[in-house]
Amino acid sequence: MTYQEYLYKTYAAWLGKIIGIRLGAPVEGWSAEEIKRTYGKIHGYIVDYDVFASDDDSNGPLFFVRALEKCCSKDITAQEMGDNVLNWLCDGHGFFWWGGEGIATEHTAYSNLKKGICAPSSGSCEVNGKDLAEQIGGQIFSDCWGYVAPNDPKLACNLASKMSSVTHDGDGIEGGKFVAVAIALAYELKDIRKIIDTALTYLDPTSSYVKLCQDVITKIDEHPNDSDYVLQWIQENHGYDKYPGVCHILPNTAIMIWAMLYGHNDFDTTMNMLCEAGWDTDCTLGNVGSIMGAMVGLEGIDEKWTRPINDVLLSSSCMGSENIDTVSSSVRVFTELGWRLQGKDVPEKYLRDRSRVDFLLPRSTGGMRINKHRYFEANAVNCDETLKIVVNNAYPDTVGKVYLTTYYKPEDVYDARYEPSFSPIVYPGEKIHYTVSNPEHLPATFCIYMKDDQGNMYRGERQEISEKTTLSLSLPTGDYVVCECGVEAYVSERVMRTYFVIHEFYKDNTAAYGIDFSNLSMEDWGYDFGGVRRSAVRGCVTHHGSAYTDQSGLHLDGMISFGDMFSQVQEISLEYDKAYEDSVSIVFDMCGYMDYKAICVHEDVIEFVTKRNGVSKSEKRVFENTNMPKITLKIDRLRDRIMVYLGEVEFSFDSCGLSASKGAVGLICEDPKDCVILGCKLGCSNFQ
Template identity: 50%
Template structure:
């Protein structure tokens, strides 16, 4: 969408304009989460661009999902990937010499760089170096400068709490002779001259820095101009910054994602409105080549970046970190993707409080059943669209043991069972009980299991009360046979590219 098209239809944008329900996999999330894996095997000092390239080949499927496969000489990432599998090593794989200036300066150079800012902590020089190496795998010139800028801004945002100062400081880490650095200075100068006139700035960008001034399909600089506009005129406010960038159009998910990371690091979670967080329900779907890692949560990703940063900086951290197959409700909004069935016969809700998943029972009629559940596997009809063609392995498999620990401080008249939903849609469950420690080991071969959770049965009417889930854990003991002739081919529809 162009800026005028967005504003014509949707201005003002103060919230999500589409109810995505479950948001699909997206390249802007895939890259930061999976490219960081390389640091599990290398130190800051010894990691090379080719190490990062090898990791990219490990986590990116063969011309499917993850990012845009638009063809050689068109899609930057596709072009660089073809170079790598044909033994052209990084950084030559992403170089202007190998791929052309137009291809090497498209927006992908910066959209995956958030993770290097997270992992660098408050050390912008490290953020710059890591981002430069990773961006060089696929990009060159201003494509690399963009990667450096995003990572450095996130790192600086640990200690700098004004966007103009942040941008000015980050500029010092870039190649001052690059067009990227010149654009930053141009936008700083414009803001200095017209500090209270965002409309004038946007009009200037739409005239001077539209796509038709640049080569390629999605050049980095027209989008960087929009990002700088939002940061400079957003008054250090997350909501206003998001609104300005969304209403400016162009590559909105990339621009909002990068700037969202920067501003969020600067202002902290406590200064981000719940309206941006709760619809995500702490769920993150990905489309790497590793199906078992493609269904995760935002809270687990936060733990992942935090523990990985501690490890590479030699900072002590708790050794008992969150297991891949257990829940942890200690972080704000960390629902771990759990949902709840609610109707006029059983009105209820969930929230995270006191390190528990609190099940708030507004009004539950007698002898009603409802479910608290999460997805073990996603089918195409479960997500908003097919973008980046995710491939999933089910979280729960036959013979795994499900363990759940509950808290019922009000001694509510409830009977509870652990259940699973098979691929056929049939429900299987343990015996109903009032015990607070539940365990269930499903063996049925109705695979893949689509969801798992709790069935709650009220013995009497319950109003204005609650119980809680302390822990939900899967102990992995998978043992089963797969007859592929009985499995449907999941149709994810049209792909990107």
């Protein structure tokens, strides 16, 4: 299997996962009878989400697999995977359901890890009890281990077993193994019955999980043409009332097997049947969508499923810029790690580059949208690794826009049940580029533009284009949020049945901007999964504690982060309330909560802290407290030195490991007394 074949197969599987989540989300927790009474037969999406916000079922695979980024080895340990969980999650909100310790399995396991209970004890029956350990979460996040182990079910089983043990035990682990192994097998096998039968051989034959699956298979074999009878049998013998906990793994596994076998290798039939069966629909459909997607490939998935997604994938990790992504970009996280596990180099053409949007994968749009209207009727079509903007009909003196959303506000997404928090993916001071061509000689001029959070537009020069041309715009430095970057097409004559082409979008990571926290608004994100209303500081992610802004600045008791995870910060200046006398930490090169560098200013000590995999090392400088309200860091990556300026006082730290590191920026004030941050200025260099 070539890398391109592997990438395309994994892309189909990952799309299947996203499709399943989107299809199942509206009826999550419904019974089959309720779905039948309300919707009747399901033939596709039942809610038009437009921009679908984050979901735990996609959060898990995308970020749990990143344990391999730090330890890309088949011998990675469960504890290393547990450290990765602590790295990517906010504490107590977002990512998955925080239903309370002893109630929500993942919440309980996260708390165990925080307390120092290492994996696999963190998810064990001994620590958490059998009922909690065998809920569905051991299975629903496990797709990624199949993605990184194509045609290698043994490896998929091994990796899934370790990760599932971080949060689950018993049948919770068996379910994680089953999903991963089935996906690994589906890269080669083309018959779902063979995939299921073979996957079960990798599980503990004495487990309740295997026994349940075999019982369902036997019942289906006895009634090959009566799916309704078997579904009723499952409901009566393996319903939620037969198992403990909030959402047990076994009832949902039973209907997964039922739908896959009665679906007869057809993606549409399988997914629609499973949605009609109810229970934990986004979870079951996500897993089955992965398995079926890997098996049938992109050609077996109708465009009615992929078109509404528009290639957009939003998440709710603790790293805001990584929460805005696309399906076609994020799938390369899996394939690059899977290829590296095989000891192979990824072809340069397909390397994931977060400063660039391409259209290399079929049906990918890079999340681009068209501001179309009755006088500019257009659609975007992926064609030959480009995005063709098909202009069906446009009137003279009209303007059409093709754009990328670079920051999502609450009104831009359908809901916020899993508390997405975003930092922009483009910043003031950067230079943005669109490569465009006009092979049909459309009578139009084109210009690149940027729109900020206040609705202000910044435009480049309008140009006539025929051949492939790069339009560029240097964004002004300043205190604003970049929300949209796009291309405007000014049509001068009536045109029909024509097109122009977007080849790529890219940016230089040279941000230079300031944040006046007194002018930075709070965003109302509405209700989360538990019905709690949430607000957040625009462009920032609160990892833990509280953060809010008012006319005096940012009030912080905890930790927030902001900025691009793939930039190299060169200078940071921070102004804070000089009446505040406790410690303030400026975090930089942040790649998660367990991985960052920081300068901490205490009452009479300045400390340089390096945190790697949760282990901190520090170097201190003692000084006479001058109670200065401003701190400036100058980060010299060539000389591997940090200069710290506190008023007229200057300190330096050498051999800091700066040359290749990169990451976002954050602030920490860990004291019950309120800290007020007035403003922050940053300057970055081009890393990629």
